[in-house]
Amino acid sequence: MACFHEVALVSGRHPKPVGLVLQYGTAGFRARAEQLDHVMYRMGLLAVLRSKKTKSTIGVMVTASHNPEEDNGVKLVDPLGEMLAPAWEAYATQLANAEEQDLKSVLTSILDNESVNLQKVARVVLGRDTRPSSLNLAQAVIDGVSALDGTYQDYGLVSTPQLHYMVCCWNTMEHYGTATVEGYYQKLSQAFLAMTKQTPYHPEELRQLNVDGANGIGALKLQELEPYLEKKLQLKVHNNGVNGKLNYLCGADFVKVQQKLPHGLLHIKTNERSCSFDGDADRIVYYYIDESGCFHLLDGDKIATLITIFLQELLVKTDLDLQIAVIQTAYANGSSTRYITEVMKVPVHCVNTGVKYLHHKAQEFDVGVYFEANGHGTVLFSKTAENKIRQLAQDNNQLVERINAAKMLENTIDLINQTVGDAISDLLTIEAILSIKGFTIQQWDSIYTDLPNRQLKVKVSDRQIIVTVDAGKRVVSPAGLQQNIDALVKKYNLSRAFVRPSGTEDVVRIYAEAETQSNADTLAHEVSLVVYKLAGGVGEEPKLLH
Ligand code: NG1
Ligand code: ZN
16 A cells, blocks of 8 residues: 655645535646646646556646636646546546545555556656746646656646647657657658648748737747748747737637637738637637638638648558548538538548547547647547558659658658647648648638538536537437427528537537528527526526627
8 A cells, every 4th residue: 555645745735725626627627727726736646646657758738728818727648648548537536626634545546546556757747838827837736746756847838739749759769759849840840841842932922821829828839930941931920928818819719719800910911821829729720801801710620621632632642551531529510521521532530529539539540630620630640551651652663653642641740740739730731731732721711611600608507417429419418408409400401509518618518500600690599598598507698699
């Protein structure tokens, strides 16, 4: 039986507010920053146990992504840069919620359940976003790691995907890349420059990209990256955090949900290619304003489609027998699913909302392209696929066209962050593809036309009373809610709607899609009223927004 007497002593500096209950949700813990000090400390403890158990380096990222600046959060990153294993998410919740006097026994039970050998060394790497609260919270993580004699490396201010990259580098003996931010920039920029080597320097207006940094870490990191790009791409970074507030009226989530320009980019020129990151730079969406002043969003579904077209063409050219698939969630626009399956003939799989579900599903294929509509996504290449591609790229006995296609794929493998969705790596991938194909943003946009859609949120007294099945697309409880939604959906052409409790915010999310924007808006509103009535809505009744 392990002894944790020393932990109890230090824990006094990071006490848990009595009765506070939090849950390790879709993306770790998220709450108001002032509620999280003890959670951070305890996640430091848990990271040490996880590291000892897996005999690997474990990551801890302090961020609340696209949430308001006042919030914060923490998530653990598993050995290959992927999300924490589900059994350990349950331990994380138990540990975060244990009252002070029970902390030792919860730790001991994890240790015993998992047969963790306390004698093993532990290494934790951590990073944090730019929130004012992040520095102290990261220190609480360090205190937790140190309390169990773990070693740590603090990467300080990094994007979430950069931290995932570091974890993967550490655990692959730097086969994946060098475990420094410079190593990350070098790896990505080299791949980007190699991919675009054959394409000419486009005129300045085509090389230029507006980036909304959400006043977060992504803006800082892009400025660091730019010198590595040898002017092949010119980044105009807006919302760099100097004046604005993190995620406030800007950022990928704002743009996606509001379907409008972020502050700081309200005056972009007609047809200018622009994009937004979220607060921790793991999401990206593109957009532009057309000649008639209309806003066009190119979200995760459009990104997945562009990348899949590019990869599929290359795979055909290599003549390698590799299976490609696209993974989406219920939030994917119906038009994208139809286009990918019916026109491109690429299989699409729909999984539960949450990156870990997409990531796991994508691992089943030689090439798995996964994107959430909100702009979080990446591409996974299986080891077999990667080996076949790299072998062909070196095989001078093959046709030049096959070899070149393999080389292009090889560089794509190096450019895309295979541990998690990464706004910087996705940006470079998209820019490389647009440049190689000579596509303008309008040409990319015209691949298919989105069905108008609307997302809303409703606050209820307990969102967990909503239980869903079928990748979150159907409600089984409370009784009658699904029948009501079905009846409403029937009223509109080409429509679809579903509701599910959020895993990151205390709300129920509503999604509706229809042939016209006004029908999508009305349907979303009608569904939100039903949720409000049948699932214990709090506050004012939802109003129809125009
Ligand atoms: P919740 O709050 O569970 O809907 C949101 C996103 C997820 C995922 C997580 C993690 C939507 C509708 N939901 O989850 O896709 O990205 O945040 O950040 O975009
Ligand atoms: Zn994020």
